[in-house]
Amino acid sequence: MGQTFAIIFGSIFISNIVLAQFLGICPFLGVSKDLKSAVGMGFSVMFVMILSSSITWLVHEFLLVRFELEYLKTIAFILTIAALVQLLEMFLKKNIPSLYKSMGVYLPLITTNCTILGIALVNIQNGYGFFNTVVNAFANSAGFLLAMVLMAGIRVRLEEAELPESMQGLPIVFFVASSMALAFVGFTGMI
Amino acid sequence: MIVYAVVILAVLGGAFGAVLAFASKKLAVETDSRVEAIIEVLPGANCGACGFPGCAGLADAIVNAGAPLNACIPGKDKVAAEIAKIMGQEPVAGKIREVAQLHCNGTFDNAKAKYEYKGVIDCHLAVTQFGGPSYCYYGCIGLGSCVRVCPFGAITIGENRLPVVDTSLCVGCGLCSNQCPQKVLSIVPIDKQVHVRCNNRDKGKIAREACNVSCISCGICVRSCPEGAIQLIDNKVGSVSMIDYSKCTNCGICVEKCPRKSIHLDPPIDPTLVVCEKNQPLESGCSNCPLQEGCGSKVS
Numbered sequence: 001m002g003q004t005f006a007i008i009f010g011s012i013f014i015s016n017i018v019l020a021q022f023l024g025i026c027p028f029l030g031v032s033k034d035l036k037s038a039v040g041m042g043f044s045v046m047f048v049m050i051l052s053s054s055i056t057w058l059v060h061e062f063l064l065v066r067f068e069l070e071y072l073k074t075i076a077f078i079l080t081i082a083a084l085v086q087l088l089e090m091f092l093k094k095n096i097p098s099l100y101k102s103m104g105v106y107l108p109l110i111t112t113n114c115t116i117l118g119i120a121l122v123n124i125q126n127g128y129g130f131f132n133t134v135v136n137a138f139a140n141s142a143g144f145l146l147a148m149v150l151m152a153g154i155r156v157r158l159e160e161a162e163l164p165e166s167m168q169g170l171p172i173v174f175f176v177a178s179s180m181a182l183a184f185v186g187f188t189g190m191i
Numbered sequence: 192m193i194v195y196a197v198v199i200l201a202v203l204g205g206a207f208g209a210v211l212a213f214a215s216k217k218l219a220v221e222t223d224s225r226v227e228a229i230i231e232v233l234p235g236a237n238c239g240a241c242g243f244p245g246c247a248g249l250a251d252a253i254v255n256a257g258a259p260l261n262a263c264i265p266g267k268d269k270v271a272a273e274i275a276k277i278m279g280q281e282p283v284a285g286k287i288r289e290v291a292q293l294h295c296n297g298t299f300d301n302a303k304a305k306y307e308y309k310g311v312i313d314c315h316l317a318v319t320q321f322g323g324p325s326y327c328y329y330g331c332i333g334l335g336s337c338v339r340v341c342p343f344g345a346i347t348i349g350e351n352r353l354p355v356v357d358t359s360l361c362v363g364c365g366l367c368s369n370q371c372p373q374k375v376l377s378i379v380p381i382d383k384q385v386h387v388r389c390n391n392r393d394k395g396k397i398a399r400e401a402c403n404v405s406c407i408s409c410g411i412c413v414r415s416c417p418e419g420a421i422q423l424i425d426n427k428v429g430s431v432s433m434i435d436y437s438k439c440t441n442c443g444i445c446v447e448k449c450p451r452k453s454i455h456l457d458p459p460i461d462p463t464l465v466v467c468e469k470n471q472p473l474e475s476g477c478s479n480c481p482l483q484e485g486c487g488s489k490v491s
Contacts, residue, residue, distance in 0.1 A: 076199075083207035090215060
């Protein structure tokens with residue numbers, strides 16, 4: 001139980017996937033223009049990350065370890081995730097069209113999202129069991145969602161700000177992102 | 192060892208491929224081919240003038256929810272006819288175009304200035320500062336929130352601070368009138384020429400002091416209109432005259448009677464819309480077109 005809690009708290013705050021591990025920067029900067037799409041992207045990532053982490057854990061445990069092919073895990077996981085997202089898209093389109101419509105734009109983006117592969121690999125690296133793998137995937141995606149929502153909230157206000165011309169648009173967002181990363185350093189050493 | 196690696200990856204890839212191939216058959220969604228066909232015909236500007244979320248949304252609504260065949264405003268008769276052909280119904284005439292009209296004539300000369308606004312260029316923010324920079328609490332702020340929201344680039348701010356609508360570009364989507372904090376823009380059928388150019392709802396004396404051309408709620412227009420198309424909205428002491436465009440016949444009697452010259456008779460608007468009807472680019476080519484994003488036809 002103690003380890004599970006440590007995973008949840010550590011993944012959301014201390015080693016936040018975006019602000020401390022610097023994974024998933026592209027959606028962090030690209031889809032954080034308004035709150036609605038940021039939340040949409042965050043929950044889509046959560047959904048896919050939990051699913052893909054479980055599946056890749058199973059692939060690793062019952063296929064790669066058994067044949068002593070652990071060094072193949074990167075390419076095997078890429079294959080698995082790509083296929084999984086494709087399958088998921090088809091499944092949602094057919095069976096839950098409303099969810100497909102709200103997530104539709106983000107699903108294909110997530111296929112090439114480095115957070116998904118990153119967390120799948122981290123789970124294996126840390127030697128998590130199946131339960132902790134799912135917990136870690138959930139906590140990391142929650143951290144991603146948190147970072148996205150914070151960023152979107154700040155960017156809405158940035159729109160109103162009067163900035164020097166050279167700072168308008170993406171440059172100021174990079175400044176904000178690095179300040180946020182610095183703020184999250186404050187959590188270091190809590191566990 | 193390498194044999195294992197190759198075999199495992201091949202099996203993995205093959206298995207996923209097989210599952211996906213199977214799933215694409217099993218989970219194929221039957222889409223109505225007419226939806227795709229209508230999306231092809233629509234201008235692809237995703238302006239939202241029809242009231243549906245984008246052109247795809249309208250196509251879906253026409254096929255599945257019985258939306259009118261002529262709902263596409265930029266598309267006019269031509270698109271309406273093509274949609275009718277796809278749906279196998281009698282062709283219907285396109286909707287009468289509507290354009291944005293400004294109900295304010297509070298230029299720098301007319302409206303008395305209260306203070307000089309130096310802040311973020313945004314009408315909504317300026318309104319929060321003592322009701323805007325002029326003495327009229329109801330008039331146009333002139334900081335161009337409507338300009339920035341217009342997806343067609345049809346609005347510009349003139350030298351006298353009032354927005355000017357380029358009627359050859361305006362499709363009447365209504366984004367500007369929703370955006371305007373003073374609600375001085377409204378969407379009006381293109382064949383209507385008489386417009387009340389004032390939005391002041393104060394009592395006569397206050398309205399008179401705020402602006403040279405303000406409506407003082409005298410009611411002469413209401414009494415003089417032969418069609419009964421004009422009404423004083425709000426109440427008897429403080430109100431503004433409003434024209435019911437479904438009754439107005441462009442006779443112009445109210446324009447002559449108005450002692451404050453706040454009702455105008457405009458010259459008729461040329462109903463030609465410059466919006467590209469796919470594969471017919473503007474003379475200036477696609478690069479200057481406000482619709483180029485999301486347009487299906489990139490000609491040049």
